Amino acid sequence: MTIGEEILRRLRTQYRIQAEEYVSLYTHLQSRDPFRVLVATILSQNTTDKAALNALKTLERDVGLTPPAILEAGKRRVEKAIHIAGMYRSKARFILEVSRIVMERYGGDMWNVLKGDAEGVRERLMSMPGVGGKTADVLLATLGIARTVPVDTHVRRVSARLGLVDEGASYETIRKRLEEVFSPDSRHLAHLLLIAHGRNVCRARKPMCRECVLNDLCKYYREIRKNQL
Numbered sequence: 001m002t003i004g005e006e007i008l009r010r011l012r013t014q015y016r017i018q019a020e021e022y023v024s025l026y027t028h029l030q031s032r033d034p035f036r037v038l039v040a041t042i043l044s045q046n047t048t049d050k051a052a053l054n055a056l057k058t059l060e061r062d063v064g065l066t067p068p069a070i071l072e073a074g075k076r077r078v079e080k081a082i083h084i085a086g087m088y089r090s091k092a093r094f095i096l097e098v099s100r101i102v103m104e105r106y107g108g109d110m111w112n113v114l115k116g117d118a119e120g121v122r123e124r125l126m127s128m129p130g131v132g133g134k135t136a137d138v139l140l141a142t143l144g145i146a147r148t149v150p151v152d153t154h155v156r157r158v159s160a161r162l163g164l165v166d167e168g169a170s171y172e173t174i175r176k177r178l179e180e181v182f183s184p185d186s187r188h189l190a191h192l193l194l195i196a197h198g199r200n201v202c203r204a205r206k207p208m209c210r211e212c213v214l215n216d217l218c219k220y221y222r223e224i225r226k227n228q229l
């Protein structure tokens with residue numbers, strides 16, 4: 001068994017993935033609409049998935065979740081609707097810009113943005129305002145277009161503590177390394193389980209190492225123990 005398989009085997013004994021706790025996954029399962037998933041993922045930047053989901057629901061209720069509805073509503077109304085997600089001015093600008101691009105260049109159909117090979121689609125997405133590597137990867141992994149491990153703050157922290165990646169490594173270095181650790185079919189699940197572990201046990205402050213099912217595999221824990229001897 002590889003280290004990636006062992007990590008996933010253990011984490012699966014601890015967590016059941018609840019879609020409502022992952023705004024992009026939840027939105028995908030509810031709608032199968034990639035434009036909505038992209039908006040949800042932009043809203044989730046630098047905030048909790050709960051706040052992002054609330055903002056998404058308000059945006060749907062007050063504005064609508066299609067590019068024409070968003071463009072027609074304009075900046076002020078979009079800002080007001082997504083206020084709860086934080087950084088609402090920049091997020092509103094990104095959502096409006098993405099809506100405009102989808103309308104002007106892709107005939108209003110987000111699926112047209114997603115045509116072609118995964119790497120090309122990723123680059124296309126990342127050329128849009130507000131869409132960095134993480135947002136593009138979350139969208140592509142959630143839709144099943146790319147088999148990758150999107151690296152959010154929890155994935156980064158847990159992977160570094162385990163010793164799978166160097167602390168301070170770039171987004172791309174971490175993503176590539178995690179693609180080596182986890183098999184293609186398990187990468188999206190790895191992303192979700194590492195987030196669950198980061199939220200519940202391997203927290204930023206005071207990780208619960210004694211209770212952690214991964215502690216015998218963990219570099220951070222080994223170092224703590226060594227320093228205590």
Ligand code: SF4
Pocket residue numbers: 158161162201202203207208209210212213214215218219220221
């Ligand atoms: S042992 Fe501690 S630092 Fe290592 S993965 Fe578990 S909670 Fe995180």
